[in-house]
Amino acid sequence: MSETPAYDPNNVFAKILRGELPAHKVYEDDRALVFLDIMPRAPGHALVIPKAPARNILDIDPEDLAYVHKVAQKVARAAKGVFKADGITLQQFSEEAGGQVVFHLHVHVIPRVAGVAMKPPANEMENNDVLADHAARLKAALAG
Template sequence: MAYDTNNVFAKILRGEIPAHKVLEDDDVLVFMDVMPQAPGHTLVVPKAAARNILDADPASLAKLLPVVQKIAGAVKSAFAADGVSIFQYNEAAGGQSVFHLHIHVVPRHTGVPMKPHSGKMEDPAVLAQNAEKIRAALAGG
């Protein structure tokens, strides 16, 4: 299928929909998932148009994964997590619901299950606080 330029992440990248941004460079945008499965659930999104990993430009992927690694460390630190789950889904049958390549970074605590991706949006103030925690961890604080 063709890339849909009106998917929600494309709209976020164009600034048409607000997001709680954590980090942005020329190639990647990192922002808070509005339906987090745990506090600190973050999305790492390439700016290049790609439905998923199956049609992504390898050069874009090469820029994406170092940011995922950096965010995983910051999220783990910011939320005093025991570990981090990293998810990437491809096509509807693979669990993908937004058809722009994105990687989920979710801090995990031993014995605490992830919440379902339920459709219930988190309080924007909480998302803003969580984004600030991750930015502080990225800055070494």
């Protein structure tokens, strides 16, 4: 078994956390950030990330991991209503062999409608206006 590589603070999600790259943010607190995937597999596809530097599930502090999943549950509940979903798919990939592409821990929260297949991963950039609309709706639901 190989050793987990070190966290790279120049990954794209770390840059989003520092405000160096834009994102359609829907929720933020002192420990987590939630924003929309720019290549969503379904409408409302959000990413939940810890603010703590963690490459993936193999190196994250267990308390930070638990918190990310607590936020993911909150997002899932809101997204199910906003996007009239029948269910939710959660995904988390660790290391390249596990399907991870961005090496900052993230949990995908994907609203699902029965009978509608998810788009392939990293397939098509969504229109910015559509993302802005989806982010505003989800943010409003999360706010209360």
